[in-house]
Amino acid sequence: MRFLVPGALGLTALAGPLVVLYMLRSKRRPQEVASTMLWREVGEPVSSAVPWKRLKLTPLLLAQLAVLALFVLSLARPFVSEATVLGPHTVFVLDTSGSMAMAGRFDQARVVALDLAADVSEANLASVVEAGPRPRVLVAFSGDGEAVADAIAGLTPGGGSADLSSAVRLARGLAAPDRDTSVVIFSDGGDGPLAEEPVIGATHLRFDDIASNLAISAFDAEPSAEGAVRTFIQVDNHGPEPRDVTVAFEVDGLAAGKTELSVPGLDAARQVVPLEAGPASSVTASFVDHTDALDLDDRAHLVVGGGQSSSVAVAGEGSLFLSALLASTPGVAVADAPGAADILIVDGGPLPDIDRPTWLIRPEQAPEGLDLVGLERNLAVTFQRPGDPILDGVDLSSVSIAEAQAVEGLTWLPVVSSGPVPLLLLGEVEGHRVAYTTFDLVHSNLVVQVAFPILGSNLIDWMRGGEAGSVSAEAAGTPIGLVTPSGRRAVVELPSGEVAELTADAGLFTNTDEPGIYRVSYLDEAGTVTAGEVAVRHFVSTESAGVSRDIAVSAGPSGAGQEGNLIREWAPWVIGLALVLMAVEWWVGHQRPGVRRRTRREATA
């Protein structure tokens, strides 16, 4: 045992005056009694010439000396030092990717993290970062061990991949200037991209238990000519032994059939299974009587698409590039008359009435909510909104534009821009999704790049989205983009059955780590519900392998990230014991053994 303030031990000298007080005779107080007859023989010999008396070790004196000793001890702040990875400020980074659900990895990580969280104090602050598909800070700079433990206990692995690089960057961003910050990464390492340089001031606690695992790695459906759907299923075997497995299908919650698959070791088996399912039906495939190391990938979901194509018409100048785009986009039928089309593309010319989803390409007037303030020339793309589904797989870094409109508006979302000049904006007019390209496509090199058909297809998908029955399927963790009609709020039903009501201005729903079907609907003030899109989030198949690896780490300049010492103070316990002893001392000081029972009984009978 050592002391943080050893000098305080000098206060034990106070025991001297305390003992002297017990040896000194106090001045006697006069007290009148009925008779001194009974007191004559009971008093101890008194000599007024001697101001002190022989010290008697009474229980009272011993209790007071013990209380004094304990208070001095608490002021000296005794402590023991224990080895720990906790530093003055520790950031817990917990990997919640799908692979952490394998063989109890995350449960082990949580136990270790909770054990460390028990030592969090004002001297050892902690922050918690969830390393999922979209890393986020759950607790920052907290000395409250209970809050830290609550945040850790509330985490569960999802079905997505962890963005460990972003999570570590987020953790490093929590570094405080006045405290050494260390990062503890609870992860299997995963197989996602990591920074090449070691993470400075970090510790990687690797959880890499692994066991045999079968996973549904692909599940899709396509309408067949017979009016039913053909589902395609692929099962991966991540173990060396061949396995037979039965897959059961449910359509809208009702059993719809089974199929047997024999999967060779470290290989995959595929099968096409016809099912009686109509458009917008929910289909679930799951293993029957099968347990393995990872449960999350033993089920897969899909929603059968509408089975009908959207008609798209082009108004205005049009171009060969637009025609080629529409011809190559699946589920799109080109309409000759704009009035009958589901989606309208306006290429130049005057701004029409917006009565359906519309893609405006450099119209002569800006739509509602935007002000046309001028023209800009010779532009290059400098900004692509990160994570936006419209730009999924789209690289616009080499796009050059001859001339674009300069527009201003607060209600439109710029997703591509050149400096302050927006090039592609998303918005809503009269309750319809509208994409607005501020430049003429043929006055740019975009139309000759591979990004063009992808961007066009994404834009048409987006414009079709938000409508009842439209389906999008992405990896777990991918946000669901929302364009909420004005005056309404989005409501999302999660796969677990939980319902999340979002604020009116919410543009994204990010809580999509759980694989399954998310149903969006919109609620107006009168309580009217309008069905929205259906989003399927599937388990990321690469997580099923349970790949693990070490994350390169190194100690920080002040030793942060290395195992250090945790100071565990005893003062609270010592003070508690002192208070108990004070209570005992008070009792000893005030207790008066009563007059003998018989005498008292006789007198008061």
Place this chain on the structure above:
Amino acid sequence: MLLEPRFRARLERLSLGVKGRVSAQWAGRHTSTRLGESLDFADYRPYQPGDDYRRIDHNLRARLGVLMVRQFEAEQELPIEIVLDLSGSMGLYDKHQSARRLAAMVAYLGLAGGDRVRVWAIPGDRGRPEVQGPSGRHLSAWPQVEAWLEKRPVAGTGSLRHVGRRLAGSGGSVVLVSDLLMDGWRDVLDGLAPTAGGLVLHLLAGEELDPTLAGDLDLSDVESGAKVPVSTTEEVMGNYRTALEEFATEAARRSRRAGLDYLLVQSGPRAEERALSGLARGAIVR
């Protein structure tokens, strides 16, 4: 008013028990040391000229041929001498209030039973050791007795020795209401040998039974002014309690040896009711 009306009504249904025979002047309801005219047969004696012919036992004369006359018990009043200690020590902790009520209780019991009651108090006036109060045989004397007991002041140093000598062998019952906290208390109890027994009501305050004194003290005797330095250690307080226990035990033993009943009473409100319960349990009051 020393006694509540309800308590007095309760006392009227009770009477003091007498252990021995009384020796008094007037007829009453207690068996006398002399023979008399009651209905209770006592003894025979040879006929002597002048005896009442009606007392000759003719059955005995026919059987034995001798003239014998029947003798009967005499019944006399019980003289009750109540001695109330109003010395300085009784003034502490208001013990004298309880003592007055205890004395009044015994006096009322006697008057209600038709006994001759006489009250005494120590110390007396103008340096005399005791003072005699009013006496009476009927409840008509109660107002006088009550007023005297109520107004008698607490003062000075008291000794029971003198009044004890006066009452010893008086033939009646002696009731002593005192804390006995005085030198010579043993002699007083030893010297009391009343014919018809008596009673010691030993009155002590709660503070005397279980003192709450603390610290180093100079104890001063309220009567004599004598001082005793005391440090109230646990050992000293334990010794005091032992001395008190012995004091009470010895007082009880000496009282009984003198033919007196003994009751230790804690002063305070309703002390007379507690005392009456104790007396009833000991069959001193019936």
